[in-house]
Amino acid sequence: MNEYTASNQKLWDQWTTAHVGSQFYDVASFKAGRNTLSEIDLAETPDVAGKSLLHLQCHFGLDSLSWARRGADVTGVDFSMNAIEAARQLAAELDIAAHFVQSDVLTLPEALDGQFDIVYTSYGTIFWLPDLARWGQVINHFLKPGGTFFMIEYHPFIQVFEDQTDGPGLKITHDYYPHPDQPLRFDVTGGSYAGQSEQITHPVEYGWNHSMGEIITTLTATGLHLEYLHEFDYINFKMFRDLEEFAPHRYRLKAAPPLPYMFSLKATKPL
Numbered sequence: 320m321n322e323y324t325a326s327n328q329k330l331w332d333q334w335t336t337a338h339v340g341s342q343f344y345d346v347a348s349f350k351a352g353r354n355t356l357s358e359i360d361l362a363e364t365p366d367v368a369g370k371s372l373l374h375l376q377c378h379f380g381l382d383s384l385s386w387a388r389r390g391a392d393v394t395g396v397d398f399s400m401n402a403i404e405a406a407r408q409l410a411a412e413l414d415i416a417a418h419f420v421q422s423d424v425l426t427l428p429e430a431l432d433g434q435f436d437i438v439y440t441s442y443g444t445i446f447w448l449p450d451l452a453r454w455g456q457v458i459n460h461f462l463k464p465g466g467t468f469f470m471i472e473y474h475p476f477i478q479v480f481e482d483q484t485d486g487p488g489l490k491i492t493h494d495y496y497p498h499p500d501q502p503l504r505f506d507v508t509g510g511s512y513a514g515q516s517e518q519i520t521h522p523v524e525y526g527w528n529h530s531m532g533e534i535i536t537t538l539t540a541t542g543l544h545l546e547y548l549h550e551f552d553y554i555n556f557k558m559f560r561d562l563e564e565f566a567p568h569r570y571r572l573k574a575a576p577p578l579p580y581m582f583s584l585k586a587t588k589p590l
Contacts (some may be wrong), residue, residue, distance in 0.1 A: 322424060323502050323525040324398070327447055329397040330507060330524050335379055339405050343512070343556075344381065350413060353511040355389065356383040357471065357555060357568075359583055360441070364469050375424050375460050379408025384415050386439070388510040391418040394435070396427060425453045427461070434463040441471045442555070443512075445524045445566040446478070449499050451537045459541035462588040468543060473558075474550065474579040478528050482560050489559055489572075497529050514555065531582070543586040552582035 349355060358380075368390030374383045374488050377395035380400040387393040387410075395417060397403055403421040410417045422430035425448065438458050448454050458468050481492040493503060502525040531548075539545055553569040554562065562570040571580065 321449065324447075327525055328423075331378075331397075331539065332401040335399055335401040335405055339379060346381070346409075349381055350409075354544055355385045356389075359471055359549075359551070359581075361468075363585065364437065364439070364467075364551075364581055367437065370435040371433075371463075372439055372457045373435040375427075375438065375440040375458075376447070377406065377419070378402050379423055380417070380419060382441060383417055383419070384410060385415070387415050387417045391437070394431070395419045396422055396431070397423060398423045402439075406410040409423075424448065424586065425450055427457055431461075433461070434466070435461055436463055436466050438462050438466070438468045439470070443471075443473060445472060445529050445534070448529075449502065449527050451497070451527075451529050451533055452540070455543075458538070459543060459588065462543075464588055464590045466588050467585045468538070468588075471583040473536070473554065474522050475529060475531050476579050477488070477558070478556070480534060480559065488561060493528055495528065495530055497527060497533050499527065502527055512558075513537075535584075538584075538586050543588055546585040546587055547579045549561050549582060550579040551581040551583075552577040552579065 343391065345353070352512050367386055370391055372393050373388050374386065374393060377383045379395050380395050383395035392542060395406055398421065400421050403419045406419045410419070416520060420431050435518040440463055445451065445454065459549045475495060478490040479491050479493045479495050483490045505524045505526070507522050507524055535545065535548070553571050555568050557564070557570050561572055563573050564570050572578065
């Protein structure tokens with residue numbers, strides 16, 4: 320594990336503690352039966368009953384356990400031990416059969432055996448990965464022949480922007496193209512996307528933007544067959560101050576033309 324990933328791991332250990340009790344994740348309603356999967360997840364991966372599903376970068380497991388509630392045989396993976404422990408506790412408390420493994424996704428073959436019908440990842444995951452080529456190899460390694468990889472993610476286009484600190488609106492701040500050896504560095508000021516928290520004492524995060532071309536080429540280079548790429552003109556949370564909620568859990572910039580905020584894709588491994 321490189322120094323940047325090790326630093327991020329410490330941050331996510333602290334974020335997990337804050338997130339489990341946050342209104343953003345609303346664990347209480349999940350315990351009462353709420354399904355955390357998006358309508359895109361459910362529409363594009365409708366039939367998981369009886370299938371084995373590997374969830375990469377699962378955080379503390381709400382989506383993993385939601386897939387399990389729909390009948391999948393789920394294994395969730397995350398590099399944060401705090402997240403994995405929280406996921407295991409939730410699974411035990413709710414009597415949901417699911418398996419959780421602590422591992423960096425890029426070294427997962429060292430920690431997990433077997434192959435899966437579905438490999439899944441979602442929302443803000445690849446930003447944390449310095450080596451997307453290795454990520455593609457791991458996906459291919461764990462997919463059964465004939466298996467499906469599904470991801471839903473924030474669009475690379477929107478990742479170039481940042482809120483201006485000295486005025487309204489967005490500013491183009493970050494490079495669209497990947498730079499594996501030059502991670503983006505952000506100071507963490509008291510919280511995360513899930514809200515402010517006094518529990519956060521690790522002050523730095525590192526990330527890597529990945530272009531759409533890099534994502535697609537990475538997957539096809541492993542031999543996977545791209546079935547589709549869908550782009551969406553909204554995002555599922557208020558990433559920027561100037562976003563407005565025009566429907567439940569759907570945000571976009573006010574008075575702006577349609578822009579790509581999220582995307583989904585499906586790829587299959589040949590028999």
